[in-house]
Amino acid sequence: MQLSIQNLSKTYSNGVQALNNVSLTIPKGMFGLLGPNGAGKSTLMRTIATLQDADSGSIMLDDINVMENPQAIRERLGYLPQDFGLYPKISAEVMLDHIAQMKGVGNRGERKELVASLLEKVNLYNHRKKALGTYSGGMRQRFGIAQALAGNPNLIIVDEPTAGLDPTERNRFYNLLSEIGENTIIILSTHIVEDVSTLCSNMAIICNGEVLMDGKPADGLSQLQQNIFAKIIKKDELETYKQNYKVISTKLKEGNLALRVEAESNPGEGFEHVEPNLEDVYFSHISKKVDPITL
Template identity: 65%
Template sequence: MQLIIEHLSKKYPNGVLALDDVSLTIPNGMYGLLGQNGAGKSTLMRTLATLQDADSGTAMLDNLDILNQKDAVRRVLGYLPQEFGVYPKVSATDLLDHFAILKGVTNSRERSELVTALLHRVNLYDVRKKAVSSYSGGMKQRFGIAQALIGNPKLIIVDEPTAGLDPGERNRFYNLLSEIGENVIVILSTHIVQDVMELCNNMAIIHKGKVLYSGSPLDSVAALKGKIWEKSITKSELPTYQQQYNIISNKLVAGKPLVHIFSETEPGNEFQPAQPDLEDVFFSTIEKSNFVAA
């Protein structure tokens, strides 16, 4: 199973070019789509989920034309949007049953067995009779995965799934996604680099509608070895360092900015070599793109 996207573009009526000639090849497994808010991730996800049209380009799920065979695609699609509403006072069992009917599972016994199996799989069986509207954020996300799994989908799209979850819920969600991603295509759209590093064998970085990088997270980190340098400075020094160096990120450590810079050679001035991570890849890739655009 492969998802092949070629030259996909989308411009909104307000003039925003949300997708700019996007081409990607996405294999089976977990695939991370990494980008800042407004980068075009959600536009791409909604297009692949058949919720909106592209202006040009193609997207093929094996022999299925996503842009032109929407009904057929929806039969093999599972989708967990960034935000989804639920009916008030409706239990998890009843709501999943309703979704299963919409997916075409008409046999009541088969539907009951399916709902029970899904609730066990996402560890919500013990609270199956409670209203989904009363669930915590993490429980709602696990319920969202359960509804996305109805019909044994070949393509699952999850948009910003761990935003707002506490560490325990995030770990449970990681484990669930990893299990699901063993046999189908799972596209994880997020701005959280840790999600991609921990879950995905392949990824893309998207910025201002353009794909800036596609490949392995581990390979992208390895390519930065010896090129990331760090130094702890005072807050008052930060503007000067921003003028003198290619700072890709800074964060407060013990109340002082710890700056990371990109440099092919040793920058001197007491900068120390830093072990690169995916956050460095993300910020340096975007910084390079902004510099080229300027």
């Protein structure tokens, strides 16, 4: 089972090109889609989920043409958008039962077992009788994950899924996705590099609607193996260093800046070679389109 996206493009009526000739082949398992806000990730997710049309290109799930047969995909799809609405006065249990019924689980007994299992997985079973309007942000996000899993989908799309989750909830979410990702295509769209490095065996980086990198995280790391150097500088020195080096990231450290640059050889001047991480891979590619320091 695989999802094949070929030459997908989308320009909105205001002239913004959200997708520019995007091509990806996504196999079974966890696939991370990394990019800054406004990169085109949500547009791509909505297009795959048949919520909007592309201007050109094609999407195939095995032998199913997504753009020509949207209903066939909807029956196999679990989708958690970045912003999703809830009926505030309905309980989680009742709402999830309704969603499961819409996804084709007709037997009442099967639905009851499915609803209980899903709410247990996302740690909401003890809150199943509460109205959704009383849920905190993290609880709402966990309910969204549960509804995306209803009906045993073959393709699951989650857009910024760990937003609003505390560290314990995030770990629970990681474990849940790892478990179901063994037999399902899961697309994890996020700007949080940790989500991808923790979960995904394949990934892509997208910026300004273009795919800048597509492959395994280890491949991206190997390409930068000898090219990342670090140094502590004063904050007022940053602009000078940006003019002279390819600065890919900075972090505040005890009032100063921990600077990381990409170079073919050691720049000297106190820089030290460091092992690259996935953040370096991300910022190295993003810097080809935008200044990563201003993101």
